[in-house]
Amino acid sequence: MRNLFKIFTISSVLLVFISSCKKEDLNLRPTNDLVADQAYANPAGYKSQLVKLYASYALTHPSGATGESDIGGLNPGFTDFLRLFWMSQELPTDEAICGWNDDGIPELDKMTWTSENIFIRGLYSRSIYQITVCNDFLRESTPEKLASRGITGQDATNVQRYRAEARFLRAFQYWVLLDGYGNPPFVTENDLIGKVAPKQIQRADLFKYVESELKAIEGELADPMTNEYGRADKGADWSLLARLYLNAEVYTGTARYTDAITYSSKVINGGYTLSTVYKNLFLTDNRSTSKENILTINYDGLHTQNDGGTTYLINAAINGDMKPGEFGVPTGGWGGNRSRINLPKLFTDYSGATDTRALFFGTKLENDDVNTFTDGLRVVKFRNVDSKGVPAPSIEGKFSSLDFALFRLGEQYLIYGEAVARGGSGGSVGQALTYVNNLRQRAYGNASGNVSTINVDFFLDERGRELYWEGFRRTDLVRYKKFTEAGYLWPYKGGVKSGAGVAATRNIYPLPLADLIANRNLAQNTGY
Numbered sequence: 004m005r006n007l008f009k010i011f012t013i014s015s016v017l018l019v020f021i022s023s024c025k026k027e028d029l030n031l032r033p034t035n036d037l038v039a040d041q042a043y044a045n046p047a048g049y050k051s052q053l054v055k056l057y058a059s060y061a062l063t064h065p066s067g068a069t070g071e072s073d074i075g076g077l078n079p080g081f082t083d084f085l086r087l088f089w090m091s092q093e094l095p096t097d098e099a100i101c102g103w104n105d106d107g108i109p110e111l112d113k114m115t116w117t118s119e120n121i122f123i124r125g126l127y128s129r130s131i132y133q134i135t136v137c138n139d140f141l142r143e144s145t146p147e148k149l150a151s152r153g154i155t156g157q158d159a160t161n162v163q164r165y166r167a168e169a170r171f172l173r174a175f176q177y178w179v180l181l182d183g184y185g186n187p188p189f190v191t192e193n194d195l196i197g198k199v200a201p202k203q204i205q206r207a208d209l210f211k212y213v214e215s216e217l218k219a220i221e222g223e224l225a226d227p228m229t230n231e232y233g234r235a236d237k238g239a240d241w242s243l244l245a246r247l248y249l250n251a252e253v254y255t256g257t258a259r260y261t262d263a264i265t266y267s268s269k270v271i272n273g274g275y276t277l278s279t280v281y282k283n284l285f286l287t288d289n290r291s292t293s294k295e296n297i298l299t300i301n302y303d304g305l306h307t308q309n310d311g312g313t314t315y316l317i318n319a320a321i322n323g324d325m326k327p328g329e330f331g332v333p334t335g336g337w338g339g340n341r342s343r344i345n346l347p348k349l350f351t352d353y354s355g356a357t358d359t360r361a362l363f364f365g366t367k368l369e370n371d372d373v374n375t376f377t378d379g380l381r382v383v384k385f386r387n388v389d390s391k392g393v394p395a396p397s398i399e400g401k402f403s404s405l406d407f408a409l410f411r412l413g414e415q416y417l418i419y420g421e422a423v424a425r426g427g428s429g430g431s432v433g434q435a436l437t438y439v440n441n442l443r444q445r446a447y448g449n450a451s452g453n454v455s456t457i458n459v460d461f462f463l464d465e466r467g468r469e470l471y472w473e474g475f476r477r478t479d480l481v482r483y484k485k486f487t488e489a490g491y492l493w494p495y496k497g498g499v500k501s502g503a504g505v506a507a508t509r510n511i512y513p514l515p516l517a518d519l520i521a522n523r524n525l526a527q528n529t530g531y
Contacts, residue, residue: 043144046154053140056133057233060084060300061083063080063082063309074128074132076124080311081310081311082129083312084126084300085315087129088179088474089472093476093477094111098345099341101319103339104374115498116509116512118527123515126179128515130177130180137173140166141166166223168234170220173216174217175409177189177212178243182254184513184514186526186528187203188524189201200523213243218244224239225237228294237273242267242270245418246418248266249418253510261428264423264429271416271419275297275412276293277445280292282384287389290406295411295412296410297409297410298408298410300406302314302402302404304395304402304403308398313385313387317330317331322376322377325381330388339376341378343379343493344494345493346380347380360468369494370494385405414470417438417465417469420436420439420457423435424457424461432457439454439465442465446468489503490504509530
């Protein structure tokens, strides 16, 4: 079986982005050097176009004549999906803070953003772009289109699987919009291109759509761990369903914890196994050292260079005084992101001597000054070296080859446990304890960290210990009613050094002002 990682790096130069994405219009067709009948002329063409859908998760938009990106008006270095998603999920929370003064970053740090925040617009635009290219693939891969191009038999069957994967990738991006923006514009492959402005979908209806898509494609995806590396399979589908159901009460007002148990159990029983060493999950040979990762965004320091993705996660978290070469980025060290005090306090011994998940550098926990990089521990969870300490080859000494897991087994253990603690049926406290203690035995190296009781609040802290800086925290705090509320604080929450509550409307982001002006079908989220 060929490795999609290799196909991805070879084909990445083919990726082309829509030049009008700055208008956030889901009805626009991506421009391409080739017309559709040439791009999709044969089975190899369909595989190449599928690769582009995956590559769009890891590559940025080429800059235009003015040097600006067309993704939300951002500089190209900021437009990688993971960088934008991570910023939206981590910087406004108790886990991370950034000392840079780039327009829009201080407002994320302090939860004072407006509908004109460039990074909020950037993620929104990025998700819409990726939905757009999936829609285009689906329009060009119908049975009628295949027949007209003489694609039959096993080749047509293969394309049917590609379609299922495209629908999964689209559903994932609609989940991003569902979780972050609530009520975005909505278009599928069945809508006319450029004829009518996209209509708005309400959050509860978008939940139903994402759920229905994931269930509809389940039988068409490859079995767990049988697809090419980096491609979606049933395990990814079940993982997103489990995550969706865990947060269903936030999205719809109706809890679905029993369903969260059902689908997390499917993943857990799908053949995945925990990595024996936690830190190896975040090293460049993670694809070969464990079977815990379920679906990854693939990066390559020689072929897919950009300042986003894991290049951003590594470089922005280290400084020159930390010897960047030890992290596999000898010319790196951007000195921006570090922890807020709440994160290291989750660990018994923040130096990592007890819980090996505590991967920090430095000694000062306090965040006295947002702009002082040493105020707060530096998070060194992600590194551009392999499990033997060998740096990955890299252009310019800064670009990363570390793949990032969108889904991994550890999250599913915690979904199962929290759903049980919240009253879901079909699971047991005993099994939840087993899963939790599997994670903790890995972290402590023995049974000394095992717990004998669990409750709902335990899982927020344990998710912080297990999943910190992996893009979960904002969603978790919203689910626990601690994101905007004054009952739980962290430094600079609400723009106050000691922390302060903010309006509950900030549990979701505003729709970008530019899109509201361009599309009169859209109404702004309440409170903005």
